[in-house]
Amino acid sequence: MxxxxxxxxxxxxxxxxxxxxxxxxxxxxxxxxxxxxxxxxxxxxxxxxxxxxxxxxxxxxxxxxxxxxxxxxxxxxxxxxxxxxxxxxxxxxxYAEKLEEVFKNLKAEEIWITFPDPYPRNGSIKKRLTHPRFLQIYKSILTSNGKVNLKTDDDTLYEYTLKIISEENLKLVFATEDLYSASNLDYEKTIKTKYEKMHLENEKKIKLITFSFT
Ligand SMILES: C[S@@+](CC[C@H](N)C(=O)[O-])C[C@H]1O[C@@H](n2cnc3c(N)ncnc32)[C@H](O)[C@@H]1O
Known part of the structure; x- marks a missing residue:
């Protein structure tokens, strides 16, 4: 190291x-x-x-x-x-896998998952941070009306997450495959992380999904 x-x-x-x-x-x-x-x-x-x-x-x-x-x-x-x-x-x-052990009393109103590793190979699907095993954890650490936001440049992760939201009967609040094609975006949607800046430099489209459990 x-x-x-x-x-x-x-x-x-x-x-x-x-x-x-x-x-x-x-x-x-x-x-x-x-x-x-x-x-x-x-x-x-x-x-x-x-x-x-x-x-x-x-x-x-x-x-x-x-x-x-x-x-x-x-x-x-x-x-x-x-x-x-x-x-x-x-x-x-x-590790995201351990969050239930930490957040027993403290609950979040919102989770942002910002440019997670997309794990494109089928053999790694369980590592995707929007796999159902993680959604169970998020539900347990959120308030009842809490929301999850996923920002990604990755088409596969975007489509996969929409599929999981539908299969798990979750509430889709917002989804776009080209965030910056819209005007008048709320400030919180437009913050650019280190990885987002790299993807924008490479002319990738930024995708955003917001969903909730109720
Ligand atoms: C591609 S980087 C994105 C970093 C930052 N969000 C950004 O947009 O600049 C993905 C980050 O997720 C973290 N990560 C991946 N899997 C994780 C997990 N299961 N639990 C916690 N962190 C994880 C990695 O360590 C890494 O720092």
Whole structure:
């Protein structure tokens, strides 16, 4: 492993806005961290957490948690939030598979899944973050009217997610295969992550799906 990455992995757990799912008190530590009890939004597979940080700046009346399984990616997220003095955002080192173990009392109103790995091969379908095994987890950590948003550049993941929403009888709130063809988009739909910027540079169309469980 490169030395720089190794240092980041060692350092990141010492940062005051970074939490680890394997800590037994992680949920209460997260609750204590936020200065105010406010509606919660989660960004899953956040990487450097561009979505969470920009939402946190623009919606100070809400709290945000950026979640990624890779601690070194959260190092950058944590440093950016600290530099920008954003206190209503925290970061959680966790696999999506483990979220039910963390969020027992704390519920989210919204989940953003931003440019997840598409896992195009049939043998990897279970790893897609909109596979039914993940939807069960999202349902359990959302409030009853909570929403899930998927942003992707990937046609296969977009079509697959629409199919799953239909098969599982979920409520499709919004879907577009070319987000920026529309005008007057809400600010929160237009935040551009590191990966989104790369896809736009490669002239890919950005897709967005919003769905709920009721
Ligand atoms: C392609 S990157 C996108 C990063 C960021 N959302 C962006 O748009 O710039 C996908 C991220 O999802 C994370 N990830 C993939 N599977 C995950 C899982 N099961 N649980 C948590 N994070 C996951 C990866 O570690 C990676 O940082």
């Amino acid at each position: 490169p030395r720089k990455k190794h240092i980041k992995i060692a350092q990141v757990r010492t940062f005051s806005n970074v939490f680890d799912f394997s800590n037994i008190n992680v949920e209460s530590d997260l609750q204590k961290y936020f200065l105010k009890e406010q509606p919660l939004t989660i960004e899953l597979g956040c990487g450097q957490a561009d979505y969470s940080i920009n939402l946190a700046i623009n919606f100070p009346e809400r709290n945000f948690i950026g979640i990624d399984r890779k601690p070194n990616r959260l190092w950058n997220a944590s440093k950016n939030a600290t530099t920008l003095n954003v206190s209503n955002v925290a970061f959680l080192i966790a």
